[in-house]
Amino acid sequence: MANEKSQTEVRLSKEGSVATIRFVPAAGVNIFSSRVIGTLGTVIEKVAADPHVRFVVFRGDGRVFLAGADISEMQQFTEDQARAFAQNGHNVFNAIEALPQVTFAAMNGHAMGGGCELAMSCDFRLLVKDGKIGQPETRLGLIPGWGGTQRITRYVGLGQARRLLFSGDVISAEEALRIGLVDEVLPSADELDAALVRWFKMLAPGSPAAVARAKRALLQRDEIEEFGKCFCASDAREGTTAFIEKRKPGWATWEPQT
Numbered sequence: 024m025a026n027e028k029s030q031t032e033v034r035l036s037k038e039g040s041v042a043t044i045r046f047v048p049a050a051g052v053n054i055f056s057s058r059v060i061g062t063l064g065t066v067i068e069k070v071a072a073d074p075h076v077r078f079v080v081f082r083g084d085g086r087v088f089l090a091g092a093d094i095s096e097m098q099q100f101t102e103d104q105a106r107a108f109a110q111n112g113h114n115v116f117n118a119i120e121a122l123p124q125v126t127f128a129a130m131n132g133h134a135m136g137g138g139c140e141l142a143m144s145c146d147f148r149l150l151v152k153d154g155k156i157g158q159p160e161t162r163l164g165l166i167p168g169w170g171g172t173q174r175i176t177r178y179v180g181l182g183q184a185r186r187l188l189f190s191g192d193v194i195s196a197e198e199a200l201r202i203g204l205v206d207e208v209l210p211s212a213d214e215l216d217a218a219l220v221r222w223f224k225m226l227a228p229g230s231p232a233a234v235a236r237a238k239r240a241l242l243q244r245d246e247i248e249e250f251g252k253c254f255c256a257s258d259a260r261e262g263t264t265a266f267i268e269k270r271k272p273g274w275a276t277w278e279p280q281t
Contacts, residue, residue, distance in 0.1 A: 061111070077124055077231055091136025112170075129215045149219070256275070
């Protein structure tokens with residue numbers, strides 16, 4: 024019988040320009056199994072191809088956001104099985120990071136291990152004040168396998184990354200905010216919706232196409248190429264014309280970019 028914790032469902036919904044990817048536990052807490060990773064990958068492909076989505080929000084139901092990987096599944100891994108498991112997770116989390124839309128991890132509770140890795144794949148991270156976050160893998164004789172060792176240094180620097188990874192320490196929301204691992208701490212999960220609306224409003228003035236190119240430049244470090252491609256789309260012409268004419272620009276619907 025499969026571990027009940029591995030029966031997390033991945034549900035996609037859409038309201039206007041916002042797509043929500045929700046993790047729902049059948050029992051226990053949300054946790055990543057190979058099946059969940061595969062389902063998530065399929066959902067991400069669908070979202071990436073939707074030109075009407077501007078924002079993507081990852082949310083968790085239940086007591087935690089995501090408790091990490093399915094330890095019972097990993098316990099009997101061979102080296103080859105572990106490599107395949109890590110590669111699958113890398114593929115999916117890299118796809119999340121590369122989404123052309125702006126992404127948020129709206130964390131209603133703890134984000135451990137793989138949950139922290141998913142959150143770090145997002146553009147922004149919101150965490151409730153009683154939530155904790157971290158990479159405790161070394162306490163299990165493991166290391167993060169889905170990009171965590173690489174992404175964490177971008178947010179907290181190499182020194183803090185060493186401390187967190189080597190110790191396996193799980194830190195409070197306030198500590199995570201202080202060192203840059205999360206972007207905002209909310210009093211409770213009830214505040215997440217209002218906070219997201221505020222973030223959407225702040226980010227709305229930017230051209231969807233330009234934001235997608237900025238994300239690509241950040242990831243690929245090819246700013247010159249992405250700058251040039253801005254002039255293949257209508258938004259560069261519209262944005263500069265609107266500036267000269269002293270009016271608000273009317274952005275085109277985002278379209279898949281080459």
